[in-house]
Amino acid sequence: MKPILSAAQMKEWDSKTIEQMGVPSLVLMERAALAVCNRILHSYSDKPKIGIFAGPGNNGGDGIAIARILHTKGYPVKAIILGDSKKFSPQLRQELEIAGNYGVDIVYPWNVDDVSIKEFSRLFVDCDILIDSMFGIGLTRGLEGDYAVAAEYINQSGKTVIAVDIPSGYDTDSGKLLGTVGVKADTTVTFAYMKKGLVLGDCKLAAGSVYVSDVGIYCKDDKVPQLLDDEILSSIPKRESTANKGTCGKVLVIAGSESIYGACYLAANAALVTGSGLVKIYTHQNNIESIQQALPETMYKGYTAFDEAEVLEQISWADAIVIGPGLGTSEVSAKIIKAVSEHANVPVIVDADGVNLLAKDLKQLDELAARVPVILTPHLKEMERLCNTPVNEINYNMENVAKEFASKHNCVVVLKNHTTVIATVNTIFYCNSGNEGLATPGSGDVLAGIIGALLGQGLAADVASSAGAYIHGKAGTIATEATGIKGLLARDIIANINKVI
Incomplete structure (x- = not known):
């Protein structure tokens, strides 16, 4: 049996890994991105075209790192960043700089005049797979504005959808849909441990097949809830x-x-x-x-x-x-x-x-x-x-x-x-x-x-x-x-x- 964690518990052990064990946050981000890439490599023998929706936080940083890794392996990749650039996390900024050095195709908010399903359809028309890395386990309110439009597009696109850590739009602890729309994934790659929301409420259906990947974060608290195996x-x-x-x-x-x-x-x-x-x-x-x-x-x-x-x-x-x-x-x-x-x-x-x-x-x-x-x-x-x-x-x-x-x-x-x-x-x-x-x-x-x-x-x-x-x-x-x-x-x-x- 292994722990199944709440958002607060996952953040606690993520912080302890960084602060007590000395593992840099960017290293954990790279490991998370590599886990998603490995799932894609394992699941698809060809090189499908990848579209990535990244948010302003570290989940978005995961998405940009995924874009870079797949780009270096010869995959056609296009990523879009949503949100206010003033709110980009430091790790996301660093991943964007690295990805730019490698020539990854990234669409920034200021280069999109019309945030709409029609515009997303044009940008990602050739993509076979869409990756949702807008928001991770820290989300506390429903998707709004550009994020809600992106979720609606992803859901109606008919393309294969992979969620990073947890589909955007759901409560990590209860699995409840927080607003009016949330991403519906075919596959979710989550990190370190299963999150409660992935097996509960609305999110269980939205998460699709869930894979838990070891990224070097280890919970040492034997009193947390356990997922039976x-x-x-x-x-x-x-x-x-x-x-x-x-x-x-x-x-x-x-x-x-x-x-x-x-x-x-x-x-x-x-x-x-x-x-x-x-x-x-x-x-x-x-x-x-x-x-x-x-x-x-x-x-x-x-x-x-x-x-x-x-x-x-x-x-x-x-x-x-x-x-x-x-x-x-x-x-x-x-x-x-x-x-x-x-x-x-x-x-x-x-x-x-x-x-x-x-x-x-x-x-x-x-x-x-x-x-x-x-x-x-x-x-x-x-x-x-x-x-x-x-x-x-x-x-x-x-x-x-x-x-x-x-x-x-x-x-x-x-x-x-x-x-x-x-x-x-x-x-x-x-x-x-x-x-x-x-x-x-x-x-x-x-x-x-x-x-x-x-x-x-x-x-x-x-x-x-x-x-x-x-x-x-x-x-x-x-x-x-x-x-x-x-x-x-x-x-x-x-x-x-x-x-x-």
């Missing part, structure tokens, strides 16, 4: 040669309702495939016959009414409990989750309707979390019910919302979205292993089952949540290679778990 899989225990089904984790799945069967099937199936030794489903009696036929590997117990003694008997059997998928919010369901909240003595993962029921009485959550590890897996709407924050606000503030709730209620929050944020009392993880195919019915039930299996095998709640989210996303991504994005079913995610673990 295959390293998390090493935390999953290997099955001992002397293992038996009773030693591999007993998971109780309390799911399904009188008219809902699929959720308990998917959660239980996922738990089995993720390595649980024994899985028992506690569900409405209506579902038992279907469970017996579809998933004979599980144990099962049916109910028709609330029986506290029966519920306590079931939860006393388990090493981990998954509760909520398809459970409904009936009086019986509410009584079941209340009994679990009051009596469970093993880790509990609460999903779907379980989250909705707890949202009505957070004292139950606090009571449970004071005794055992608790993991909640809400999507944005369920998170809204938990914390009374509107979905549109959560969407651009996922980390803080999840972290605040986790800290307040002493639990782990797996906040599901196109990028999932996992928050504990002390740590934050970002999971970007999935793709848009995961937006399919039952996907969340599968995630709950995976995490439940890992809890049952003895993983700590934060590790089980992080590893489970990563496995879920990666298995779904692998599955879409065969099913396509729109054809992915929840059962396909389950079928590919074994390819991940």
